[in-house]
Amino acid sequence: MSTLTGKVTVVTGASRGLGRAIAEMFAENGATVVATARDKTALIDLAQNFSGEGAIAAYASDVTQSNQVEGLIQFVLERFGKLDILINNAGVGHMGPVHELAEEDWDTMMAVNLKGPYLTCKYAIPHFIERKSGHIINISSVAGTVTFKGGGGYCASKFGLMALTDVLTQELKPHKVRVSVICPGSIQTGFGSSEPKSYALKPRDVAKVAYDMATAPEGVIMNQVVMRPQVPPELQ
Numbered sequence: 001m002s003t004l005t006g007k008v009t010v011v012t013g014a015s016r017g018l019g020r021a022i023a024e025m026f027a028e029n030g031a032t033v034v035a036t037a038r039d040k041t042a043l044i045d046l047a048q049n050f051s052g053e054g055a056i057a058a059y060a061s062d063v064t065q066s067n068q069v070e071g072l073i074q075f076v077l078e079r080f081g082k083l084d085i086l087i088n089n090a091g092v093g094h095m096g097p098v099h100e101l102a103e104e105d106w107d108t109m110m111a112v113n114l115k116g117p118y119l120t121c122k123y124a125i126p127h128f129i130e131r132k133s134g135h136i137i138n139i140s141s142v143a144g145t146v147t148f149k150g151g152g153g154y155c156a157s158k159f160g161l162m163a164l165t166d167v168l169t170q171e172l173k174p175h176k177v178r179v180s181v182i183c184p185g186s187i188q189t190g191f192g193s194s195e196p197k198s199y200a201l202k203p204r205d206v207a208k209v210a211y212d213m214a215t216a217p218e219g220v221i222m223n224q225v226v227m228r229p230q231v232p233p234e235l236q
């Protein structure tokens with residue numbers, strides 16, 4: 001039996017990139033994964049092409065829409081009877097000096113990166129509290145720990161997610177619900193507008209950290225991991 005057998009796991013932003021890698025790794029290790037994002041075709045492709053001990057179910061939803069997130073959690077509870085792990089991975093990044101950042105891009109980052117996790121937590125937490133069990137893993141960024149020029153909107157959204165994570169940790173500890181956050185540096189995905197660097201983190205290396213958090217021994221909470229790629233010396 002694999003380590004995550006029977007664990008019902010929701011992964012947001014699972015249509016591609018890091019979320020897809022997390023969904024695959026969790027299902028490979030026995031979890032029943034509900035993969036969600038807006039791109040239904042990509043989710044169905046992910047679910048249908050998975051073969052392993054666990055399973056992947058596709059459920060299209062937009063994390064910024066309260067009724068769709070409520071529908072997602074309802075679907076999980078009706079179909080699988082419980083939720084064990086919630087991974088808030090969906091995210092978008094628009095970089096540029098604050099005075100040049102389009103208002104629409106600011107709003108989208110706040111909606112996807114910050115309101116999305118708030119909504120999934122809002123609908124999942126009552127179930128976690130009732131069961132006195134559960135695990136929330138948020139995907140933040142190094143940009144949620146240090147700022148950089150051009151990151152006005154993105155850093156603000158990820159610093160906000162760090163604050164939300166911290167509050168959730170305090171609120172949910174008495175209910176035996178674990179809360180964790182991963183802060184990766186650059187990952188080899190199609191995130192943002194620039195080509196990923198060859199030395200950037202591999203999605204599966206970041207997914208492995210989520211796996212380690214989810215499989216930590218009973219009574220152990222892995223709160224936070226900040227991980228950066230090893231940048232070649234000539235590029236530092």
Ligand SMILES: NC(=O)c1ccc[n+]([C@@H]2O[C@H](COP(=O)([O-])OP(=O)(O)OC[C@H]3O[C@@H](n4cnc5c(N)ncnc54)[C@H](OP(=O)(O)O)[C@@H]3O)[C@@H](O)[C@H]2O)c1
Nearest residue numbers: 013015017018037038039062063090091141186187189191
């Ligand atoms: N790549 C990096 O260098 C890097 C570094 C540090 C942290 N991160 C963080 O890692 C996470 C994953 O990023 P990634 O690199 O895998 O990016 P990605 O390849 O662009 O994937 C982003 C995912 O978010 C989903 N998404 C976007 N808007 C959504 C919405 N409104 N509702 C539901 N899902 C939505 C996308 O699916 P749909 O378009 O199908 O909805 C997609 O599955 C993000 O939180 C990002 O901030 C990335």
